[in-house]
Amino acid sequence: MKGKKRVIIQNNRVHYEFVIKRNITIIQGDSASGKTTLVNMIRQAENLGESSGINVSCEVPCRVLEGVNWKIILENSRESIFFIDEENYFIKTEEFASAIRGSENYFVLITRENLYNLSYSVEEIYGLHVSGKYRDTRKIYQKMYQIYPKTARLPVRVQKIITEDSNSGYQFFENVCAERNITCESAGGKTKIPEMIGKAGTEETCIIADGAAIGAEMNLLSNKIEEKQNVHLYLPESFEWLILNSDLLQDKEVRKILENPEDYIDSTEFFSWEQYFTKLLIQKTEGTYLQYKKAKLNPSYLQDKNKNKILESIQGIQWKIKSLK
Template structure:
C-alpha cells in the first residue's frame, strides 16, 4: 500500500477532514478532543452505512477496531486485511507488543493508532503524530469543523545557540560526515536513537545540537524533550531531518529529474509492505541512484566523494539558520 488517502467523516454536529500519508499515524490528545467521536462515526458508517446517520467519504478501504469480541481477538480481525487503512481505538494494549509491531511492518496496510503512550516497538515519524483541533474560522459549514494538527510541526527546537557539542544517532556514514563538516564542534555518536538521552547527559557542559532521523523518531521524541528541558546546565537544540540520506537526496548534489518528482510526492513511492519507514526508503533510493557512479553511497562507510567541500556546503545548507556553528 502506498500513497496518500483522504477522509471526510460527518455527523449532524461535527465534520472531520484529514489525510493519511504514511504507514503509521498516531493520534494523541486528552479526553473530549474528538478522538472517540471520530472513530465512532467511522465505525458505525462502516457497520450499517447511511442508516447510522453519519456520512464517510474516502478514496480507500478502511477498517475500525474498537475492542476484542467474544471468541475473536485482534489477529482474527486484522490479519485478513490488505491495502486497508486500519484505525485502532485507544486502550487496546496489544498495539505495544512485538507481535503487533511485526504485523504492522509486514501487512502492507496503513495504521492510525489512537494512543497517548509512545509505541516503542514501531518506527514512526515525528511528522505523523497529531492531535485533533477544532477550527472555529470555518463559516462556510454548519458543523463543528475538526482537523488533524501535527504536534511537532514547529520543530526543530532551536535556541540561537553557539553549538559546542553535536550528538548524532548515526554511527556510520552520517557520523563520519558530521565529524568532517562540523570541525568547530565536538561530534559524538550515540550509536542509535535509544541512546541519545544517556549520551547527552554524559556530555561536558556546553550548548548542544542533537541530530536524529525524524522519519523513525516518533516513539522517542517525548522522552527526549522531557530530558533536555530538565538539563539546565546547557541549551539543547534538536534537529530532526527525515534521515541523513534524505539530506543528500534533497541537497541537489545528485542531478536526477526523477528524484525531484519522488521528493515532491514521497508517499506515492513508498510501498508500506517493503519499507517500515521512509528512512529505509531514502537509504535504498540513494544507494540505487548512485550504484554506478563515483558518488556510490554506502551506509556503513562514507564515500570520500561526499566529503568534498562543495558537497559539504550543499548538505550543511539545509541546516536551520538558527544553528550557529
C-alpha cells in the same frame, strides 16, 4: 499501499477531516479531545451503514481494528485504513508490530502511550483540535495538528553535535566538526539520546537524528530539552534524505520524488521512509564516485564541494568557519 489519502468523517454534529500519507499515524491528546468519538463514528458507519447517519469519505475503506480476532481481520484485508483505539492492548505487542510490517494497509493508532516496538515519524504524531474558522457554526469541525516539530530552537550556532548512531551520518558530521573545533559524539542509538541530553553541559548542543523513525522517543525527548534550554533538535527524515535533498546528485527523478515521497513509498516494501531513502540513494549512486554505503561513508562525500553542498541544505544550523591548519 502508497499515496496520500484524504479522510472526511461527519454526521450532523461533528466533522473530522485530515490526510493520511504514511503507514503509521499516531493521534494523541487528552480526554474529551474527540479521539473516542472519531473511533465510535467509524465503527458505527462500518456496522450500520447509511442508517448510522454518518458519512465516511475516502478513496479506500476506513475501518476499526479491535478485539481478539484482530490478526485474522488484518490477514484478510488490503488497501484499507485501520483505526485502532488504545484500549486494544495488542498495539503494544511485538506480534502486532510484526503483523503490520509489509502490510498493504495504513494504520491510525489513537493512543497517549509511546509505542517503542514501532518505528514511526515525528511528522505523523498529531493531536485533534477544533478548527477556528468554523467556531461560530453549530457543527464541530475537528482537524489534526502536528504535536512535535522537526526542529526545536533553531537556528543555532552549534558548539556540539550529537548524532543518533555511528554510521555514515556520524562519520560525515564528525569530519565537519573536526574542521571547526566542534565536539561531535554518537549517542549509539535513538533510545540513548535522552541520556545524552541529560549529560549535556552548557555548550549549544544540537541533536541530529532520523525523524522518520524517532516518533516513539519524542515525548521523552521533548521533556528533556525543556529542561536543557541549550539543547536543540534537528530531525530530518534521515542522513540519506539530507544528501538527496541537497541536490548533490543533480537528478531530476530524485527532485520529483522528494516533492511527494508518499506517492513512491509502498508500505508493503518499506516500513519507514528512512529505509526507502537509503535504498534510493544506494541505487542512484551505484557505480559512480559517490557510491553510498550506510555503514562506512564514501570519502567523496567529504570533498569540500560535496560537503558544503550538503551543509548548505541544512537550514537552522549555523556552522563555524573552518579552522586554519
